[in-house]
Amino acid sequence: MKKRILLLAGGQSGEHEVSLSSARSVLAALPRDQFDVTPVAISKQGRWLPPTDTRQALENGAAESGGDLVLHRVASAEGYDAVFPLLHGPMGEDGTVQGLLTLAGIPFVGSGVLGSAVSMDKVMTKQVLASAGIPQVDWRLAVRREWQRDAQTVRARAAELDFPLFVKPANLGSSVGISKVGGPHELDAALDLAFSLDRRVILEAMTTHKPRELEVGVLGNDAPTASPVGELRFASEFYDYETKYTEGLAEIHIPAPISGDVARRVRELALSAFLALDCAGLARVDFFYVEETGELLLNEVNTMPGFTQTSMYPKLWEAAGIGYSELVTRLVELALEQR
Ligand code: ATP
Ligand code: MG
Ligand code: MG
Ligand code: MG
Structure with a gap:
């Protein structure tokens, strides 16, 4: 039937x-x-x-x-x-x-209440993944009340991370509300913007150099598998909304031209993160790779990644031999599976 x-x-x-x-x-x-x-x-x-x-x-x-x-x-x-x-x-x-x-x-389809909620909040994600020993950038949390009552404390907290830094609403995606802050003079506007979209804001240290951006797909429930690794290339300063959704501004490379060792680490870390966050079904796990230093840092976990025919997640699985229709069918099967 x-x-x-x-x-x-x-x-x-x-x-x-x-x-x-x-x-x-x-x-x-x-x-x-x-x-x-x-x-x-x-x-x-x-x-x-x-x-x-x-x-x-x-x-x-x-x-x-x-x-x-x-x-x-x-x-x-x-x-x-x-x-x-x-x-x-x-x-x-x-x-x-x-x-x-x-x-x-x-x-x-996808993660339950716990995996979805923890993965959506960039601060909670960082806390859980830190306790699982997964490498990430340094970060601080600020909440709206602090920004309204005691902006100086929030500014001082940001300065601990050094500039440039990233200011992000803790719970959002598609780079909406994210700013790269070059110095103290740009900080207030970035915080105002992020707090207009979320009660919780994350301040993130920038990687030591502009990072390469690697992404990997995870598919499965309690015994998940990882896709090949993909890379995003773009000319803009960071992967902002316009770069994400304007035709021709970003290129996807699958497989990413990286060493077998880096690819293996990316896939292992993605699976560890998926399990640590109690994700299910699918997730796209995003990384920063700083070629100059060899650092590999987990950026974030998206429990419902972009899913057009040309989006990274389905493209990654296509490279693994699982076509788009087969992939969505598999996701429904995983939803119906007893865990
Ligand atoms: P998605 O659409 O993938 O859900 P998002 O809105 O959750 O994205 P992030 O992935 O956290 O946002 O950040 C968007 C982009 O900003 C990254 O892809 C990267 O280009 C840049 N970026 C974010 N944080 C940092 C950082 N700490 N160091 C360097 N670049 C960063
Ligand atoms: Mg995201
Ligand atoms: Mg997202
Ligand atoms: Mg992202």
């Missing part, structure tokens, strides 16, 4: 549009002889859209408003064999939707 799949896309985060374009690819690729797929777009206000509005949102690439409160609509998710929450960022990739689906008793 065909499996009934509910595909959730859009959502309330700054990655709403990215999610809808990933969803278009997944919708087209889930084999129709095996799956009966119903897409539901979630508006920027967090409401679940009915079928006609969903179709329109997928076509337009965005849904500003409309739809019903999630608590009214979640009952309609009953009867599905699995949900594919193809949502990025807060209110989608952070354990909230995963908690809702867990309570509703519906299997879903």
Whole structure:
């Protein structure tokens, strides 16, 4: 019998549009002889859209408003064999939707509440991975209240890391709200921006040189496997939103031209991180490789990475011989697997 799949896309985060374009690819690729797929777009206000509005949102690439409160609509998710929450960022990739689906008793693709929540928050991720002995840049946490009441303390904390440094909302993606801060004069604007998007902000030391950026895909549940390693190349100062989503500004190289030893370390560290964070299904683990010093640092773990036909995650698995349709089918199977 065909499996009934509910595909959730859009959502309330700054990655709403990215999610809808990933969803278009997944919708087209889930084999129709095996799956009966119903897409539901979630508006920027967090409401679940009915079928006609969903179709329109997928076509337009965005849904500003409309739809019903999630608590009214979640009952309609009953009867599905699995949900594919193809949502990025807060209110989608952070354990909230995963908690809702867990309570509703519906299997879903990807990490559960714990793995999603911890991996979404860059500070929590760093703390967990540090205790697992995984190398990372030095960092500090600041919360909005401190910035509002005692900006001087936050500025001093940043200065401990030296400049340039990176300021990021702790819970976001697609480089939304991230600044590279060259010196003290740029710090306040970067913190204002990050705090306008999140209560928690991470300050990160920059790698000693502009790093090479390596990414690896992890697939599986409690016995995951790692894909070949990919590399991103771009001319801009860092991998910002514009570079990520403007055609032609970044190149993907698979396999990354690195030594067998570095590739092996990347894949081992990615698997260790996946297990330490209790991830499931899939994750794309991103690294900084400083060629000058040989340092390999884990940057972050994305539990629902970009998923268009040309995104890094599916490209990495294609290089391993698993095509896009086979990959999404495998992800649904992993969702249905007893852990
Ligand atoms: P994604 O879209 O992959 O989820 P994100 O929004 O979570 O990304 P990061 O991956 O943390 O953001 O950072 C975005 C980019 O900023 C990195 O790919 C890299 O180019 C640059 N960058 C971030 N932190 C550092 C750092 N500590 N040192 C050097 N470069 C950095
Ligand atoms: Mg990320
Ligand atoms: Mg992300
Ligand atoms: Mg990243």
